[in-house]
Amino acid sequence: MSNVFMGMPTLPVFGMGNLHIEEPFPAAAHRELGNTQMRANLRHATHTIRDKRLKVVAELPDWEELRDAGSATKNHVMANLPALLEEFEKNFTARGGTIHWARDAHEANKIVADLIREQGTTEVVKVKSMATQEIGLNEYLEERGISAFETDLAELIVQLGHDKPSHILVPAIHKNRTEVRDIFLKEMPNVDPDLTDEPRKLAMAARAHLRRKFLSAKVAVSGANFALADSGTLAVVESEGNGRMCLTLPETLITVMGIEKLLPGKEDLEVFMQLLPRSSTGERMNPYTSLWTGVTEGDGPQNVHLILLDNGRTAALADKYGRTALNCIRCSACMNVCPVYERTGGHAYGSTYPGPIGAILSPLLTGIKSEENSSLPYASSLCGACYDACPVKINIPEILVHLRGEDVDSKRGAKKLPSQMDLMMKGASWAFSSGKHLALLEKGLPLGKLAAGRDKKIKALPGIAAGWTQSRDMLAPPTQSFRDWWKKDHTPVAPTHKQEN
Amino acid sequence: MKIALFATCIVDAMYPQTARATVKILERLGHEVVFPSGQACCGQMHINSGYMDEALPVVTNHVEAFEAEAYDVAVAPSGSCVASVKHQHPVLAERCGDSALKARAEAVGAKTFELSQLLVDVLGVTDAAEQLGSHFPHKITYHPSCHGMRSLRLGDRQLDLLKSVGGIEVADLPEADQCCGFGGTFSMKNADVSSAMLEDKTNNVKSTGASLCSGGDASCLMHIGGGLSRTKSAATTLHFAEILASTLDEPVSVTGQVFVGKGGK
Numbered sequence: 001m002s003n004v005f006m007g008m009p010t011l012p013v014f015g016m017g018n019l020h021i022e023e024p025f026p027a028a029a030h031r032e033l034g035n036t037q038m039r040a041n042l043r044h045a046t047h048t049i050r051d052k053r054l055k056v057v058a059e060l061p062d063w064e065e066l067r068d069a070g071s072a073t074k075n076h077v078m079a080n081l082p083a084l085l086e087e088f089e090k091n092f093t094a095r096g097g098t099i100h101w102a103r104d105a106h107e108a109n110k111i112v113a114d115l116i117r118e119q120g121t122t123e124v125v126k127v128k129s130m131a132t133q134e135i136g137l138n139e140y141l142e143e144r145g146i147s148a149f150e151t152d153l154a155e156l157i158v159q160l161g162h163d164k165p166s167h168i169l170v171p172a173i174h175k176n177r178t179e180v181r182d183i184f185l186k187e188m189p190n191v192d193p194d195l196t197d198e199p200r201k202l203a204m205a206a207r208a209h210l211r212r213k214f215l216s217a218k219v220a221v222s223g224a225n226f227a228l229a230d231s232g233t234l235a236v237v238e239s240e241g242n243g244r245m246c247l248t249l250p251e252t253l254i255t256v257m258g259i260e261k262l263l264p265g266k267e268d269l270e271v272f273m274q275l276l277p278r279s280s281t282g283e284r285m286n287p288y289t290s291l292w293t294g295v296t297e298g299d300g301p302q303n304v305h306l307i308l309l310d311n312g313r314t315a316a317l318a319d320k321y322g323r324t325a326l327n328c329i330r331c332s333a334c335m336n337v338c339p340v341y342e343r344t345g346g347h348a349y350g351s352t353y354p355g356p357i358g359a360i361l362s363p364l365l366t367g368i369k370s371e372e373n374s375s376l377p378y379a380s381s382l383c384g385a386c387y388d389a390c391p392v393k394i395n396i397p398e399i400l401v402h403l404r405g406e407d408v409d410s411k412r413g414a415k416k417l418p419s420q421m422d423l424m425m426k427g428a429s430w431a432f433s434s435g436k437h438l439a440l441l442e443k444g445l446p447l448g449k450l451a452a453g454r455d456k457k458i459k460a461l462p463g464i465a466a467g468w469t470q471s472r473d474m475l476a477p478p479t480q481s482f483r484d485w486w487k488k489d490h491t492p493v494a495p496t497h498k499q500e501n
Numbered sequence: 502m503k504i505a506l507f508a509t510c511i512v513d514a515m516y517p518q519t520a521r522a523t524v525k526i527l528e529r530l531g532h533e534v535v536f537p538s539g540q541a542c543c544g545q546m547h548i549n550s551g552y553m554d555e556a557l558p559v560v561t562n563h564v565e566a567f568e569a570e571a572y573d574v575a576v577a578p579s580g581s582c583v584a585s586v587k588h589q590h591p592v593l594a595e596r597c598g599d600s601a602l603k604a605r606a607e608a609v610g611a612k613t614f615e616l617s618q619l620l621v622d623v624l625g626v627t628d629a630a631e632q633l634g635s636h637f638p639h640k641i642t643y644h645p646s647c648h649g650m651r652s653l654r655l656g657d658r659q660l661d662l663l664k665s666v667g668g669i670e671v672a673d674l675p676e677a678d679q680c681c682g683f684g685g686t687f688s689m690k691n692a693d694v695s696s697a698m699l700e701d702k703t704n705n706v707k708s709t710g711a712s713l714c715s716g717g718d719a720s721c722l723m724h725i726g727g728g729l730s731r732t733k734s735a736a737t738t739l740h741f742a743e744i745l746a747s748t749l750d751e752p753v754s755v756t757g758q759v760f761v762g763k764g765g766k
């Protein structure tokens with residue numbers, strides 16, 4: 001065990017790594033919206049998973065109770081995290097595993113690289129993992145002469161294509177079959193030059209390529225979906241079985257896991273093993289679930305390491321209104337139903353975590369003051385589809401609104417001049433904080449008529465509202481407000497249908 | 502019953518006919534409608550945009566305005582404003598550290614209903630033709646707004662009321678549960694994404710061949726209507742309260758080209 005202090009630091013450490021958007025969301029979204037092929041691929045894929053999910057969820061009469069149970073368990077874990085982590089550490093260590101604590105991405109990467117070097121190798125195989133993507137492990141290793149081979153098919157496509165994942169479950173969701181074939185032909189060594197875009201052929205090509213890697217690798221790197229405190233067990237859930245190869249064949253297994261992935265014990269798994277596959281792939285059960293507890297002599301990896309990653313998680317935990325974002329089990333249901341994600345794709349969110357959960361998790365991990373990330377909480381129309389879909393009932397819309405408040409507050413007084421939005425909100429606050437003020441303002445309604453053309457439509461609004469009239473007309477306002485009509489002209493109509501009171 | 506009307510800022514200033522229709526419906530049923538004159542806005546624009554300090558006086562005003570009047574229940578012809586009153590006001594008060602305001606906001610929220618909620622759940626209106634004399638001989642389609650659907654769980658209350666109007670024909674809207682892309686200042690801050698969402702919504706409306714898209718939220722209807730108008734569609738939008746208020750003697754006037762529905766009652 002390393003001696004990095006864990007627990008609740010007085011000053012939260014914010015996360016670093018692939019958590020930052022590089023340009024404000026509206027600009028990134030504008031660019032991605034222009035990619036019509038990506039939009040078509042994404043629409044098709046998300047709608048397919050969406051429908052599948054609805055169908056399998058409807059099969060369970062106790063789905064809402066399961067969601068409540070999942071949410072309650074996670075809340076319990078977050079409230080008792082330090083104690084559960086200690087319990088987990090004790091049990092994991094007792095069974096021959098080694099724990100390392102990493103405060104941020106840099107510390108975690110360094111621990112992994114050092115462990116790989118100790119094994120005297122420069123090649124590792126990888127199980128798909130959000131945590132290692134978050135900390136930029138592959139890039140870090142590459143800079144130090146270590147090659148990391150992704151073994152999840154979609155992850156492999158992204159890696160070979162020198163691309164970035166755009167979805168947490170289906171990282172290559174933005175690519176179609178033909179695009180995948182082209183990537184394989186160009187980048188995969190020894191591939192059949194007559195490869196077609198038939199899914200089976202593509203899978204066979206990937207399998208041959210991966211088999212060579214599995215059999216030669218001495219070290220594997222994985223993530224984990226769950227960690228059970230009462231036994232020190234780790235769990236990985238997957239659908240291709242490649243993860244299982246990584247978890248059993250190499251001599252050394254290094255797992256990187258966020259500290260929030262803990263569950264009290266194995267009976268809690270029962271709930272999550274129903275929630276996760278149904279929410280993520282729309283399947284009743286995932287094909288492969290691997291559980292491992294420490295080292296078994298003569299069987300499987302003989303060196304088992306776990307890096308427990310903070311990288312902004314304790315900072316998020318300290319946020320009273322935002323902390324439930326840590327309950328996320330990375331099922332991706334929220335992004336599959338999000339109308340914004342459907343149109344912009346994952347790359348527009350910059351971070352490893354796209355979609356609705358990304359729009360709250362990234363700024364929570366990095367801090368809202370991290371410049372461009374402050375645009376993420378606004379990347380939502382607050383339609384609420386994500387909250388409805390989330391298996392652990394994370395109230396994403398409420399957290400989005402909370403983070404918007406944090407953003408506005410953090411900028412108060414920091415700017416020399418108030419923005420147009422600041423001024424508009426100030427003015428509207430005055431108008432809307434009294435019936436008299438609003439009535440006064442409504443006296444100006446007839447003026448709106450002047451702004452409208454002969455067809456009574458306003459086609460161009462000034463300033464920050466200009467975006468609105470890019471694609472929408474505004475109807476001219478009426479000449480009399482309701483309030484005015486009520487005062488001057490309202491006479492009750494005679495009842496036509498008497499109600500019992 | 503004494504019913505306090507919360508007209509909402511956008512209806513008060515931009516769509517007074519929607520509030521007038523609401524009043525008509527309730528008075529026809531024999532209820533007394535009062536209009537607390539201190540009211541202005543629910544503050545959801547400020548809250549949703551993150552301007553919590555600016556939202557506080559707006560929320561306080563709403564609570565005070567509705568405490569000032571005696572009534573049995575309050576009603577608003579807008580799901581999102583009711584959702585804000587019920588769910589956002591107490592949260593905002595708590596966030597601003599005002600637990601007394603929180604309790605007062607909760608009390609006002611508990612008495613506030615969305616129009617279809619009030620009609621169906623409280624007043625027992627299920628057949629608009631029969632109980633309200635509603636008559637509207639047009640083909641319409643219906644967009645259930647996100648807040649009504651998800652925050653208030655209105656289900657099919659609005660749609661069922663519409664279907665019970667005399668002479669009406671209601672066409673199913675494809676992908677009806679998808680957000681229209683308005684989202685308040687979202688449509689300004691992320692105008693491109695909002696436009697892309699709106700485009701799908703207006704195309705779906707057009708695909709039904711209906712002359713009108715109805716719904717329960719003036720802001721969504723303003724957004725969808727604005728998109729229809731810009732793309733030179735003959736279709737337009739109309740609040741469901743106005744359709745319910747329309748009778749044979751007093752038909753609501755519909756602007757633009759109108760397709761006559763083939764439903765019959």
Ligand code: SF4
Pocket residue numbers: 279327328329330331332333334335357386389390391392393394
């Ligand atoms: S926020 Fe909820 S729906 Fe989204 S990925 Fe996490 S668990 Fe799944």
